[in-house]
Amino acid sequence: MSDEKMLSRTIRIDLIPDVPTEPAPESRKKRVVIATSLRKPTAQSPTRAQVGRDWRYQELLQSIYDATLVAGMDGKILEANIRATDYLLFSREELESMNVLDIISGSDATLISSICGNLENERHTLIQAYCVRKDGTFFPAEIAVNRLRLTDGGLCFFIRDITLRRQAEEMLRTEHNAIQNAGNGIAVVNLDACLEYINPAIEKMWGLDQGEEFFDVPVVRLFSDQAQASKMVAELLNTRSTWTGELVARRKNGSEFFVQVSATRNRNADGELVGIVFSFVDSSDRKRAEEAMREAERNRVVLESLGAACHHLGQPATILQANLELLNIQLAGSDESVQNLIKSSMENMDRLGEILHKLHAVNQYQTSEYLGMGGPGQTDGCRIIKI
Numbered sequence: 001m002s003d004e005k006m007l008s009r010t011i012r013i014d015l016i017p018d019v020p021t022e023p024a025p026e027s028r029k030k031r032v033v034i035a036t037s038l039r040k041p042t043a044q045s046p047t048r049a050q051v052g053r054d055w056r057y058q059e060l061l062q063s064i065y066d067a068t069l070v071a072g073m074d075g076k077i078l079e080a081n082i083r084a085t086d087y088l089l090f091s092r093e094e095l096e097s098m099n100v101l102d103i104i105s106g107s108d109a110t111l112i113s114s115i116c117g118n119l120e121n122e123r124h125t126l127i128q129a130y131c132v133r134k135d136g137t138f139f140p141a142e143i144a145v146n147r148l149r150l151t152d153g154g155l156c157f158f159i160r161d162i163t164l165r166r167q168a169e170e171m172l173r174t175e176h177n178a179i180q181n182a183g184n185g186i187a188v189v190n191l192d193a194c195l196e197y198i199n200p201a202i203e204k205m206w207g208l209d210q211g212e213e214f215f216d217v218p219v220v221r222l223f224s225d226q227a228q229a230s231k232m233v234a235e236l237l238n239t240r241s242t243w244t245g246e247l248v249a250r251r252k253n254g255s256e257f258f259v260q261v262s263a264t265r266n267r268n269a270d271g272e273l274v275g276i277v278f279s280f281v282d283s284s285d286r287k288r289a290e291e292a293m294r295e296a297e298r299n300r301v302v303l304e305s306l307g308a309a310c311h312h313l314g315q316p317a318t319i320l321q322a323n324l325e326l327l328n329i330q331l332a333g334s335d336e337s338v339q340n341l342i343k344s345s346m347e348n349m350d351r352l353g354e355i356l357h358k359l360h361a362v363n364q365y366q367t368s369e370y371l372g373m374g375g376p377g378q379t380d381g382c383r384i385i386k387i
Helices: 003-007 026-038 055-063 082-088 109-120 163-180 200-205 226-238 284-330 336-361
Strands: 010-014 067-071 077-080 124-132 138-148 154-161 185-190 195-198 242-250 256-267 273-282 367-369 383-385
Touching: 067 082, 082 124, 082 154, 109 124, 109 138, 109 154, 138 163, 185 200, 200 273, 226 242, 226 256, 226 273, 256 284, 284 336
Parallel strands: 010 124
Antiparallel strands: 067 077, 067 154, 124 138, 138 154, 185 195, 185 273, 242 256, 256 273, 367 383
């Protein structure tokens, strides 16, 4: 098998998925010194003389960035570089009296057997585990194991501290969960303004069965006025870093609702523009509340105006009614037509008084069609206050 094919074949082993919460027990620390001293290299394990102290080999070993341990096929450590002493806090002499199983938390002899079996099939082995330092503390590590061709049957362990990467992964997982469970709709679009990601809140707002329906679809399809939405996207991609405003959105079933939009440019680690991140808040309830407040204010103004009108009209109406009664007394026995006019005027004054009384008692603004003049689509100017 060629070296290229061999290097492409890797087996992964995961040990202890969770961080240990307690330091290594004292008994384990003692076993590091005592138990490993009882181990003897097998016939297949290379001796230190076989590994050699060639200066080129040593220079290469010490210059490797990862902590590196050279071990026999039984796992007994034969060589360690400076990086290994920095990571594990053991001296080189202490490490060379130990077995790799003593520093890989949760491991046992079956691990070495698995590694050797994998390497017999010309595969690499990648181990995700926690390593134990001399002081009993732990750190997450990624350990790559392969055959060391410079020796006869040796193993080489490359140990990398992945604490920062594990923290970054945990933070990304937390942020993802927060976005997935956010009440606001979150959407990410690329430079073509097509959707790459939407969270469940958007699926709920737009009435989607599943988010995949809108993947690779232009974000302007979410809105009723696509021309206005296109203008917003163009401003964000070309001139503005953020955009805030309110737009009318269109659900899958065609119904419309208001959304408050907050958008900002999305950049990669190199600062290059890669798209836009949108945040949507359904503002329909707020719109309805605002409309209800405007309606209440309009009712209040109308009712107050009616009260003021009744007050201002009441006094003149009272005077007119009194004058008509005086005229009726003074013109008693006069021409019948005059008497009829006075009588009609007094009846209408009584009616006017009743109307003013009803208007003054109105406490809810309602209108009704005026004399049947209003029709479908023609109600403006044809409705009066209902009393």
